[in-house]
Amino acid sequence: xxxxxxxxxxxxxxxxxxxxxxxxxxxxxxxxxxxxxxxxxxxxxxxxxxxxxxxxxxxxxxxxxxxxxxxxxxxxxxxxxxxxxxxxxxxxxxxxxxxxxxxxxxxxxxxxxxxxxxxxxxxxxxxxxxxxxxxxxxxxxxxxxxxxxxxxxxxxxxxxxxxxxxxxxxxxxxxxxxxxxxxxxxxxxxxxxxxxxxxxxxxxxxxxxxxxxxxxxxxxxxxxxxxxxxxx
Numbered sequence: 001x002x003x004x005x006x007x008x009x010x011x012x013x014x015x016x017x018x019x020x021x022x023x024x025x026x027x028x029x030x031x032x033x034x035x036x037x038x039x040x041x042x043x044x045x046x047x048x049x050x051x052x053x054x055x056x057x058x059x060x061x062x063x064x065x066x067x068x069x070x071x072x073x074x075x076x077x078x079x080x081x082x083x084x085x086x087x088x089x090x091x092x093x094x095x096x097x098x099x100x101x102x103x104x105x106x107x108x109x110x111x112x113x114x115x116x117x118x119x120x121x122x123x124x125x126x127x128x129x130x131x132x133x134x135x136x137x138x139x140x141x142x143x144x145x146x147x148x149x150x151x152x153x154x155x156x157x158x159x160x161x162x163x164x165x166x167x168x169x170x171x172x173x174x175x176x177x178x179x180x181x182x183x184x185x186x187x188x189x190x191x192x193x194x195x196x197x198x199x200x201x202x203x204x205x206x207x208x209x210x211x212x213x214x215x216x217x218x219x220x221x222x223x224x225x226x227x228x229x230x231x232x
Contacts, residue, residue, distance in 0.1 A: 059073055059076065061073045061074075061075055061076055064184060065087055065089070065116075065184050066089030066114070066116075066184060066185050067089070067114070068083075068089065068114050068115045068116050069113045069114055069115065072116070074086060074087050074088065074089050074116035074184065075087040075116070081134050081136075081143045082143060083116045085118055086116040086117055086118055086147075087116065087118075087184055088116065088117050088118070088119065088120055088181055088184055088185065088186055089114050089115075089116060089117075089184065089185045089186065090114060090115055090116070090117045090120065090121065090131065090179065090185075090186040091109070091112050091113065091114045091186070091188075091218070092112075092113045092114065092115060092131060092133070092170070092173040093112060093113055093168050093173055094176065094177055094188065094208055094209070094214055095168055095206075095208060095209055096111070096112035096113065097109065097112055097188060097213075097214050097217050097218065098209040098211055098213050098214050098217070099112075100112055100217050101213035101214070101216055101217035101220075102213065109217055109218065109221045113133075113170070115131075115133060115134060117131070117151060117186070118147060119181075120179040120180055120181050120186035121150075121151070121175045121179060121186070122175065122178045122179070123175050123176060123177070123178055123193030123195070123196040124175070124193075124195065124196060125195060126195060127195070127196075127199060128174055128175070128195075128196050128199035128200055128203070129150070129152065129174070129175040129196070130151075130152045130154040130165075130172045130173065130174060130175065131150075131151045131152065131172070131173055131175055132146070132151055132152055132153050132154060132170075132171050132172040132173070133170050133171040133172070134146070135153065138158075139153060139156070139171070141153055141156075152172070153172070154172040157171070157172065166203060166204055166205045166206065167205075167206055168205075168206055168208075174196065174200050174205060174208075175193075175196060176192050176193055176196045176197050176200060176208055177189060177190065177191070177192055177193070177214065178191070178193070182218070182219070185218060185221070186218075187215065187218040187219060188214045188215055188218060189215060190210065190211060190212045190213075190214045190215040192208070192210050
């Protein structure tokens with residue numbers, strides 16, 4: 001004998017269990033899981049509160065762009081200084097980048113001095129290019145002028161600041177290694193410019209390490225799991 005299709009077509013047994021009657025259940029219909037309903041409502045309230053907090057206090061640029069040494073997000077118009085259009089993170093001191101790649105080193109790439117630039121610097125073919133830190137303090141230069149001068153105000157430094165720059169202590173740093181944009185970070189190519197390196201040495205600059213670790217350190221950082229979103 002074929003089994004009843006009551007559960008499928010909407011039938012239900014009579015009150016005495018002896019027969020089935022047709023139709024739809026019209027009585028005693030109510031919510032059977034009040035606890036789950038309360039949890040579901042609480043979940044959506046939490047989602048709304050969390051989303052509101054994220055929109056008001058969060059910065060979606062952090063999913064894509066790097067941070068400078070001040071903790072500013074590159075490209076952030078509310079940063080100090082204003083970093084609008086300065087979306088690329090650049091590490092100023094190649095020796096710090098090398099040090100961060102050493103095995104068992106306590107120095108990490110996050111500790112290396114980095115700033116935000118409009119484009120990745122490349123060495124000069126006949127002289128020595130410089131990338132100087134954000135113009136602040138005694139450096140009487142606007143951010144726009146700093147950009148127009150390709151981030152270089154080495155010629156305007158006092159003898160003391162020139163000497164600290166030759167010690168790789170800033171505020172200006174030599175462009176000895178070419179760099180390319182990889183996921184909004186300027187990755188060094190571990191092939192020093194012979195011309196730039198010779199000028200640097202003639203000026204009395206400290207030794208600059210030439211090693212593949214300079215390349216690998218940044219490559220490892222931009223390809224790490226912490227690099228949440230990568231956009232070319």
